[in-house]
Amino acid sequence: xxxxxxxxxxxxxxxxRVIVWVHGAEIQPWYRRSFNFADAxxxxxxxxxxxxxxxxxxxxxxxxxxxxxLVFVSRHLAxxxxxxxxxxVPLRQLAVIPNFVDGELFRYRPKTAEHRRKxxxxxxxxxxxxxxxxxxxxIVELSxxxxxxxxxxxxxxxxxxxxxTVAPLRAFPNVTLEQRFLSQQEIAExxxxxxxxxxxxxxxxxxxSRDEAMASGLVPVTNAVAAIPEFVDGSCAWLAAPxxxxxxxMGILTLYREPERYLAMSAAASEQARRLSGxxxxxxxxxxxxxxxxxxxxxxxPGPVMRRLAIYGDVNMNITDGSAIWAASLxxxxxxxxxxxxxxxxxxxxxSPRIIAPLLPIESLRVAxxxxxxRQTLSPREALxxxxxxxATHAYDAIVLRGFELCRCASERPALAGRLWVYITDLxxxxxLVDGDTLxxxxxxxxxxxxxxxxxxxxxxYLEHLLPEVVGKTRLLPPMVPALAxxxxxxxxxxxxxxxxxxxxxxxxxxxxxxxFSAHRKLRDEGLDLQLHAYGDKIHNPPDDPAFRDTxxxxxxxxxxxxxxxxxxxxPLLAALSGMHVGWAWRHPDLEAHTHELSTKVLExxxxxxxxxxxxxxxxxxxxxxxxxxxxxxxNEALELLRRxxxxxxxxxxxxxxxxxxxxxxTFSGVRAALAAQGLLPGVPEAAGR
Numbered sequence: 245x246x247x248x249x250x251x252x253x254x255x256x257x258x259x260x261r262v263i264v265w266v267h268g269a270e271i272q273p274w275y276r277r278s279f280n281f282a283d284a285x286x287x288x289x290x291x292x293x294x295x296x297x298x299x300x301x302x303x304x305x306x307x308x309x310x311x312x313x314l315v316f317v318s319r320h321l322a323x324x325x326x327x328x329x330x331x332x333v334p335l336r337q338l339a340v341i342p343n344f345v346d347g348e349l350f351r352y353r354p355k356t357a358e359h360r361r362k363x364x365x366x367x368x369x370x371x372x373x374x375x376x377x378x379x380x381x382x383i384v385e386l387s388x389x390x391x392x393x394x395x396x397x398x399x400x401x402x403x404x405x406x407x408x409t410v411a412p413l414r415a416f417p418n419v420t421l422e423q424r425f426l427s428q429q430e431i432a433e434x435x436x437x438x439x440x441x442x443x444x445x446x447x448x449x450x451x452x453s454r455d456e457a458m459a460s461g462l463v464p465v466t467n468a469v470a471a472i473p474e475f476v477d478g479s480c481a482w483l484a485a486p487x488x489x490x491x492x493x494m495g496i497l498t499l500y501r502e503p504e505r506y507l508a509m510s511a512a513a514s515e516q517a518r519r520l521s522g523x524x525x526x527x528x529x530x531x532x533x534x535x536x537x538x539x540x541x542x543x544x545x546p547g548p549v550m551r552r553l554a555i556y557g558d559v560n561m562n563i564t565d566g567s568a569i570w571a572a573s574l575x576x577x578x579x580x581x582x583x584x585x586x587x588x589x590x591x592x593x594x595x596s597p598r599i600i601a602p603l604l605p606i607e608s609l610r611v612a613x614x615x616x617x618x619r620q621t622l623s624p625r626e627a628l629x630x631x632x633x634x635x636a637t638h639a640y641d642a643i644v645l646r647g648f649e650l651c652r653c654a655s656e657r658p659a660l661a662g663r664l665w666v667y668i669t670d671l672x673x674x675x676x677l678v679d680g681d682t683l684x685x686x687x688x689x690x691x692x693x694x695x696x697x698x699x700x701x702x703x704x705x706y707l708e709h710l711l712p713e714v715v716g717k718t719r720l721l722p723p724m725v726p727a728l729a730x731x732x733x734x735x736x737x738x739x740x741x742x743x744x745x746x747x748x749x750x751x752x753x754x755x756x757x758x759x760x761f762s763a764h765r766k767l768r769d770e771g772l773d774l775q776l777h778a779y780g781d782k783i784h785n786p787p788d789d790p791a792f793r794d795t796x797x798x799x800x801x802x803x804x805x806x807x808x809x810x811x812x813x814x815x816p817l818l819a820a821l822s823g824m825h826v827g828w829a830w831r832h833p834d835l836e837a838h839t840h841e842l843s844t845k846v847l848e849x850x851x852x853x854x855x856x857x858x859x860x861x862x863x864x865x866x867x868x869x870x871x872x873x874x875x876x877x878x879x880n881e882a883l884e885l886l887r888r889x890x891x892x893x894x895x896x897x898x899x900x901x902x903x904x905x906x907x908x909x910x911t912f913s914g915v916r917a918a919l920a921a922q923g924l925l926p927g928v929p930e931a932a933g934r
Contacts, residue, residue: 245270247300257309263533264304265315267343268449271301271325273613275597276604279372279446291595291618298329305331313533315339316542320471320607321449323544327610330587332637335541341529342475343452345521349432350459352514357503359439359510362396363496364462366431366453367443369403375444375467376401376409381489382442382496383419384412391500393418398438400426435460439510440499444484444492448472450521458517463509465495469605475520480512486605546607550583550926554631554640558624558647562596564811565750565782566844567669571646572599572814573724577912577919578644579609583926587612587638589631592621598813624650632659642694652685655692665695665924667721668707673838675710683711690714695924697721702863703840719922723844725851726814727911743772743890746824746854748779748817749845751796753789754832756882761799761806763883768805772890776803777824781811821852825896826874826889829856830882836861851907855899857885867906874899 245253245264253262269277274287274294281287304312305326314333316322319340326333367374379399386392399410400422413419426434431453441457441464448454449471454464458480466472468483476483482499484491499506519525529539555578557571571588579586587610594600595618600611614622614630622630627650631643643660645651646667654660666689672678690696690713697719698704704718745764751757764776778800785793800808812820821827827849836859846864849856858864860875873895876882889896908914919925 245300247296250300250304257311261311261313261536262309263313263315265317266321266325267317268321268447270297271321273298273328273594275594275600276328277371277373277447278597278601287595301325301329302331305329305333308333308337310337313337313339315341315530315533317342317450318471318474319542319544320474322542323546323607326544327607330610330612330634335544336538338542338544339529339533339539340542341526341533341539342450342521343455344523344526345452345455345459345517346428347459347518347522349428350435350456350517351432352459352461353436355439355461355507355510357507360463360499360503360506361394362438363398363440363442363465364434364438364457365397365399365401365442366426366434367399367401369401369406369409371403371405373445373447375446376405378444378467378487378489378492379442380409380412382444382492383416385490385493386496387416389497391497395496395500396420397442398422398434400424400434431456432460435462438462439506440465440496442492442496444489445469445472446486451475452521455517455521458513459521461510461514463499463506463513465492465499467492476513476516480509480516545585547582549585549608551585551642552638552640553578553584553586554589554635554638554643555586556589556591556627556631556643556645556650558591558627558645558650560592560621561590561599562592562594563782564598564780567646568599569814569844570724572603573726573912574644574721575603575609575611576606576726577724577915578925579603579606580912581916581920581925581927584608586610587634587640589627589634590614591627592616593618595619596811598811601813602815624653628654628657628660632657635659644697648685651689651693655689657692661692662694664689664693665697666693667697667699671707673706673840675706678710686711687713690717693717695719699723699841700863706840719924720918722910722915722918723842723847724912724915725844725847725907725910726818727851727907727913741773742775743886743896744823744825745774745776745828745886746779746821746826746849747776747828748821748848750780750782750784751800752784753786753792754835756828756830756832756879757796758792759830759832759879759882760828761796761803763879763886764805765803766883767887767890770887772887774805774886774890776806777820778806778808779810779812779817779820818848818852821849821854824852824854826886826899827852827854827856828882829858830876830879831859833859833877836877839863842867847907847910850903853900853904855896855903857882869906872899 274290281290322338322340365379367376369376397419402423402425406423410421441462443454443464443466445467447470451472465482467486469486482495532539555575559567559571561568575588578584585608589612593613603609603611642663642665644665645654648670651666654664696714696717708715764774767774783793783796829846842863846856846858855874857874857876860877874885876885
């Protein structure tokens with residue numbers, strides 16, 4: 245349904261029952277399909293069209309007419325749509341009925357073990373959503389395995405991405421490529437010849453082509469994204485992780501190596517498709533609805549909810565910086581705990597989805613956009629007004645806030661008192677710099693707060709000394725990093741290869757970036773081979789240092805040996821960092837000497853297996869240990885460490901030893917465990933490391 249159709253249907257509702265079938269793209273916000281857009285212009289067109297749809301669906305669902313029914317093809321899509329819109333739709337007006345798969349046309353013919361060698365892929369090549377690039381990557385990886393020549397691949401499809409996507413496969417004699425569309429009859433005939441259906445995906449509200457192949461007895465090799473796990477499991481399909489071409493390759497290899505397992509999965513696949521998408525589960529239920537009766541209401545929530553949390557960081561999530569990463573990480577940590585339902589409120593409308601992209605698949609998390617113009621941002625008071633209004637519907641158990649001014653405004657609202665979990669920022673790190681007004685505001689915040697979150701034990705001790713009223717309310721919320729990056733591959737650097745130096749984060753005077761560019765330039769002038777890779781797009785423009793921004797931009801764009809990658813999503817950034825040798829985390833002594841907070845960036849470097857150059861203060865030594873060899877308290881010490889690293893690969897190896905283990909307690913699951921142990925999250929925390 246689109247806005248024009250709705251205008252035509254709306255006047256009929258008082259007298260006619262209306263059933264709307266929803267399949268996905270027509271109700272999803274544009275940023276759920278951001279991988280489809282090649283440039284900013286495409287993204288902006290998609291955003292404008294999405295906004296028109298959003299307003300229509302809010303009109304449809306905010307107060308749904310009693311004669312209206314919505315049919316979704318999966319529980320996942322229904323839950324996602326209602327959650328994205330932030331509406332509370334009576335379940336009796338919703339139904340989940342998958343698309344029909346014709347078991348007569350897609351007839352099951354028992355497979356033989358030989359069929360496991362024959363892999364078929366039939367997909368459109370119109371957008372990145374279909375994951376055909378992962379198909380290609382999986383086949384290329386399999387080409388390095390001795391049994392590859394015993395496998396046969398056939399890839400059929402069409403669309404604007406076909407030629408460029410399949411180009412790497414043209415050299416393989418056992419890969420057949422056909423650029424064309426097929427009729428259903430032709431597809432069914434091909435199903436009888438093949439045994440494995442390679443069908444990766446980035447977004448599926450059901451996956452009809454997969455289900456048709458399953459009905460024919462093909463075993464699907466796919467990704468565990470969106471609604472796919474609702475229709476398949478390990479008994480009848482191979483489920484790789486999202487974006488995991490290696491996992492797809494391993495699925496094909498496993499089916500080849502285990503013929504008995506393949507045969508069992510083939511029979512199970514056919515049975516599963518018929519049970520979930522046959523006439524009894526689809527057409528017959530639709531006829532019941534059309535006839536005026538009801539079908540059982542879907543259970544939308546993924547599980548029982550024991551704690552409802554609101555999260556707001558007073559930070560623009562369109563800009564890649566530490567504050568935005570913190571807010572996204574906290575949302576992942578909190579919503580990832582069983583029994584928690586969370587809403588992350590945004591300060592601005594989404595126009596760059598890099599930061600929020602990893603949050604979108606989390607079923608227990610709602611990402612809420614404000615109803616403002618695209619380039620506007622909410623003030624603290626406007627954000628709190630919005631959350632208070634939402635609280636009337638969602639009844640939050642706690643409201644988690646970050647930012648001094650935001651927490652001050654919240655402390656003045658009686659409706660929020662006793663439910664605030666506050667994370668104080670912008671507080672001077674030395675007692676003598678805290679003036680009377682700041683201290684008075686802190687007392688007001690502390691009185692209204694149920695919990696005061698502190699990043700480190702050192703900050704907790706400092707705050708409790710400064711403000712004894714918070715004793716008993718303080719809890720530790722450490723920096724948070726995902727446990728996802730493997731060690732860097734090039735751990736045995738030789739003296740003949742360039743030293744790859746990484747900097748990721750904001751560009752600010754006290755963050756040592758000018759010193760980094762100076763050291764890089766000086767060492768290259770000495771004849772040492774250094775390459776600097778910089779990540780991030782937030783360049784400060786301090787009034788007391790007017791030349792800073794231009795100096796940094798010139799170094800990023802003009803200095804030889806510097807590559808500026810701009811902003812990146814966190815997971816691709818960590819993957820890129822894993823290929824570096826050393827991270828620059830040295831910051832100015834004026835910042836490091838008195839800080840009570842740990843830099844998340846040094847943990848990300850360690851997570852990726854690249855040792856950071858950093859200050860040797862008590863905080864860093866508590867994490868990295870007294871014997872870590874890359875502490876530098878002055879600019880000259882940091883310069884000398886870079887010089888030694890460029891000349892001595894053994895020093896780099898010594899700094900790497902045991903590096904990744906230091907991050908264990910800071911992983912998302914490690915922090916969940918810490919919060920659960922302090923009584924902030926329900927249930928038993930999941931095993932550390934995930």
